[in-house]
Amino acid sequence: MSRHRQAWHALTAGLLGVALLAGCAQSVDPIERLGKKAAQRVRREPATPGEPAYRRWGLAVPLPPAPRVPARLPAARTAGPGLPPVVDRVRTRDRVVFLTYDDGAEQDPRFVDMVRELRLPVSLFLTDSVVGPGYGHFARLQAVGATVQNHTLDHSALRGLPYAGQRAEICGQQDKLKSRFGVRPRFFRPPYGTYDTTTLRAAADCGLSAVVRWRASVEGGGDLTYTRGEPRLQPGDIVSVASGESTDLSLRARTTRLLRETQQRGLTVARLEDYL
Numbered sequence: 580m581s582r583h584r585q586a587w588h589a590l591t592a593g594l595l596g597v598a599l600l601a602g603c604a605q606s607v608d609p610i611e612r613l614g615k616k617a618a619q620r621v622r623r624e625p626a627t628p629g630e631p632a633y634r635r636w637g638l639a640v641p642l643p644p645a646p647r648v649p650a651r652l653p654a655a656r657t658a659g660p661g662l663p664p665v666v667d668r669v670r671t672r673d674r675v676v677f678l679t680y681d682d683g684a685e686q687d688p689r690f691v692d693m694v695r696e697l698r699l700p701v702s703l704f705l706t707d708s709v710v711g712p713g714y715g716h717f718a719r720l721q722a723v724g725a726t727v728q729n730h731t732l733d734h735s736a737l738r739g740l741p742y743a744g745q746r747a748e749i750c751g752q753q754d755k756l757k758s759r760f761g762v763r764p765r766f767f768r769p770p771y772g773t774y775d776t777t778t779l780r781a782a783a784d785c786g787l788s789a790v791v792r793w794r795a796s797v798e799g800g801g802d803l804t805y806t807r808g809e810p811r812l813q814p815g816d817i818v819s820v821a822s823g824e825s826t827d828l829s830l831r832a833r834t835t836r837l838l839r840e841t842q843q844r845g846l847t848v849a850r851l852e853d854y855l
Contacts (some may be wrong), residue, residue: 632696637835640842642697645849646673654855662779663767666855667792667806669815675849676816676841677702678834679793681730681768683710683717685822685830691716693831695723697838700850704730704768704791707755714759726852727756728766729787737781738773745778750785765852766791772806789855793819800827801836812844817851 633641652670657663669677679702694701703717703725710717721727731737731748732755749767757763767787769778774790782790795805795812796819803812812818820833828836841848 636693636697636831636838638697638838638842642838642842643847645675645700645847645853649673649849649853651854658776658779661783662776663783663787663789665774665779665790665792667794667817668813669817669851669854671815671854673849674814674846675854676795676812676814676818676846677851677854678818678820678837678848679704679728679768679791679851680820680822680830682706682734682822683713686713686716687830688716688719690830690834691719691723693834694720694725698724699834700848700853701725702728702766702791702851704728704766705752705756706730706734706770707732707752709734718760721760726850727760727762727764728768728791729753729756729764729785730768731770734770736771736773737769737778738775740777742777742781745781746784749778749781749787753785753787765789766855768792791817791851791855793817795819797821797833797837799833801833803837803840812840812846814846815854 631641633639650672652672655664655666655670658665678699681704683703683705693699701720701724703720705717705727717725717727729749729752732751733748735744735748737745737748753763763786765788767782767785767789768791772792779790792806794807794816795803797803798821803818805811818837820830820837822830838848
C-alpha cells in the first residue's frame with residue numbers, strides 16, 4: 580500500500596473515531612442534558628403514569644371533601660373582654676379535623692406536591708428565626724392552598740414575659756409575614772403552647788383573632804398523642820404535626836400516617852380558617 584493511501588486510511592479512521600465519540604457524548608442520560616431544574620421536575624413525576632394521587636401518597640381511598648357549608652357551633656369563650664379565644668378543638672358537628680404545621684424547619688419540595696395533589700387545606704404557623712431564608716418554599720405552599728399563620732419571630736416561651744417583649748415577638752412576625760405573603764395572619768400559636776393573659780392582650784393588639792393550640796399532635800415517629808380527653812381523633816380536633824429534619828419520619832410520611840388514621844375514624848380534613 581502506498582504512503583498516500585496509508586495516510587488516507589489513518590485520517591479516515593481518526594475522523595470516524597471522533598464522530599463515534601461525539602455520538603457517545605450525546606447519548607448520556609437525557610435528564611443530565613435538561614439541566615438541574617428540569618431534571619428535578621422529571622424525577623418528581625409519578626412512577627406509574629395515571630395512578631390516582633391518593634395512591635401515590637400512600638392512601639387506599641381518596642379523602643372525602645369537607646362540607647361546603649361548615650357547621651359552626653357557638654365559639655369558645657374568651658378570657659376577658661377584647662381578648663381572643665384560645666382553642667384546641669373547633670366546636671362543630673362536621674366530621675372534620677384540622678392539620679397544622681409549626682415552625683417551618685422542614686422544607687421538603689415534595690411536600691408541596693403532596694398538598695397540591697391531595698388538595699390538603701393545611702395551616703402553617705411560621706417562626707421567622709426557624710424559616711430563615713426558606714420563605715420561598717412556604718410561598719409555594721401558599722400558592723397551592725396552604726394558609727400562613729403566626730408563631731412568633733424567635734420561638735421564645737412567652738408566658739411571664741413583659742407586655743413589650745411579647746408584643747414585639749407577635750407583632751414583629753405579623754409584619755414580617757405581611758411583607759412576605761401580602762396577607763396579615765388571623766391566628767397565633769404561642770411557642771410550646773404556653774401563654775398568659777398578657778399574651779392574649781398582645782395578640783389582640785397585633786390584630787389576631789384567635790390563639791390556636793392543639794388537642795392532638797403527631798411526633799417525629801408518626802404516633803399521635805393527646806393533650807386531654809379521649810385518646811383518639813374526634814370531630815373538630817386541631818392536630819399539630821411536628822416539623823424538623825432530625826425526626827424519624829419525613830413530614831410526608833407523618834402526614835400520610837395522620838391521613839390514614841383520619842380516614843379510619845371516618846373523618847376528613849377541613850380548612851381551619853373556614854371554622855374559626
